[in-house]
Amino acid sequence: MSDASVVAVSTGTVRRLSWRGREVPTAIAKTPVLGRVDVGFGGLVGDEQGDRENHGGPDKAVLLYPREHYAAWADEVGELEMPAFGENLTTSGLLESDVLIGAVYAVGTVLLQVSQPRRPCFKLAARHGVDDMAVRTQRTGRTGFYCRVLKPGHVGAGDALVLARKPLHGITAAEVHRIVNIDRDDTEGALHLLRHEGVVPESWATRLRRRAEGHLEDQGARLHG
Numbered sequence: 001m002s003d004a005s006v007v008a009v010s011t012g013t014v015r016r017l018s019w020r021g022r023e024v025p026t027a028i029a030k031t032p033v034l035g036r037v038d039v040g041f042g043g044l045v046g047d048e049q050g051d052r053e054n055h056g057g058p059d060k061a062v063l064l065y066p067r068e069h070y071a072a073w074a075d076e077v078g079e080l081e082m083p084a085f086g087e088n089l090t091t092s093g094l095l096e097s098d099v100l101i102g103a104v105y106a107v108g109t110v111l112l113q114v115s116q117p118r119r120p121c122f123k124l125a126a127r128h129g130v131d132d133m134a135v136r137t138q139r140t141g142r143t144g145f146y147c148r149v150l151k152p153g154h155v156g157a158g159d160a161l162v163l164a165r166k167p168l169h170g171i172t173a174a175e176v177h178r179i180v181n182i183d184r185d186d187t188e189g190a191l192h193l194l195r196h197e198g199v200v201p202e203s204w205a206t207r208l209r210r211r212a213e214g215h216l217e218d219q220g221a222r223l224h225g
Contacts, residue, residue: 003092003093004091004092004093004094004098004105004160004161004162005091005092005093005158005159005160005161006089006090006091006092006107006108006155006156006157006158006159006160006161007067007082007090007091007092007157008032008082008083008089008090008157009032009033009036009037009044009088009089009155009156009157010030010031010032010033010082010083010087010088010089010090011030011031011033011037011044011045011046011047011048011088012027012028012029012030012031012047012048012086013027013046013048014026014027014048014049014050015027015029017029017123017126017127018126019122019123019125019126024050024123024126025050025051026050026051026123026126026127027047027048027049027050027086028050028085028086028123028124028126028127029086029127030047030083030086030087030088031083032082032083032157033046035156036108036154036155036156037154037155037156038152038153038154039062039108039110039149039152039153039154039155040149040152041058041061041148041149041152042056042057042058042061042149043056043061043062043088043149044062044088044155047088050123058148058149059115059116059146059148059201060115060116060146060148061146061147061148061149062088062089062112062146062147062148062149063085063086063087063088063089063118063144063145063146063147064087064088064089064090064091064094064144064145064146064147065083065085065087065089065090065091065118065144066090066091066092066094066095066096066142066144067082067090067091067092068092068095069142070082070084072140072142073142076136077128077130077133077136080128084127084128085124085137085144086123086124086127087144089107089155091161093161094161095174096117096141096142096143096144096145096172096173096174096177097172097173097174098172099114099145099172099173100114100166100167100169100170100171100172100173101114101115101116101167101169101171101172101173101176101199101200102114102167102169102198102199103163103165103166103167104150104163104164104165105147105161105162105163105164106161106162106164107155107159107160107161107162108153108154108155108156108159109151109153109154109155110149110151110152110153110154110155111149111150111151111153111164112147112148112149112150113147113148113149113150114145114146114147114173115145115146115147115148116145116146116173116176116200116201116204117143117144117145117146117173117174117176117177117180118143118144118145118146119138119143119181120133120134120137120138120143121134122134124137138177138181138182139182141174141177141178141182143173143177145173169196169199171192171193171196171199175189176193176199176200179192179193179208180193180200180204180207180208184211185215187211187212187215190208190209190211190212191212193205193208194208194209194212
């Protein structure tokens with residue numbers, strides 16, 4: 001999409017947030033960076049993760065979140081200041097329903113490849129003091145999405161996001177999110193994702209296989225019952 005661009009570039013350091021009587025380490029409270037930021041294969045220079053088992057890594061190196069969602073959140077929970085969702089790049093003109101898994105975007109001097117939709121966790125609730133914030137994020141599909149870095153470089157606010165490579169499968173981040181997290185009885189959808197190797201992480205693929213197998217077994221039992 002030629003009119004897609006970066007609104008803000010943000011990084012964060014690990015700090016502790018209170019959550020249900022305990023302190024949790026997280027770098028979700030990021031702040032916008034002035035000027036250009038170097039981006040390596042592991043993400044933005046100066047950005048940290050409080051839980052490297054579930055956050056960060058090559059396939060979740062850079063988190064993008066559409067600015068367009070902020071208006072809906074304002075109606076639901078009040079005004080939120082970017083980057084309220086812990087995103088590295090707040091974007092304009094690029095929604096989860098637009099981006100294909102595996103699509104490559106040139107931004108600044110960086111090449112990013114869309115890897116997976118974001119699966120919101122409880123730290124969003126801790127960040128905003130809204131107990132069901134992660135549930136709301138998942139339910140609405142306003143999740144944002146992760147990218148891996150194919151070519152390091154630097155990026156800054158105002159940079160265009162230019163589609164450089166478009167996969168043929170047509171599977172969007174929104175569709176993956178719907179099938180994996182929302183419509184869990186969509187067996188045909190699960191099988192559709194599984195037919196395209198690499199569209200979902202292996203851990204998700206394992207879950208989808210079990211789900212599909214269980215559903216087909218139930219159908220068989222009903223037919224022969």
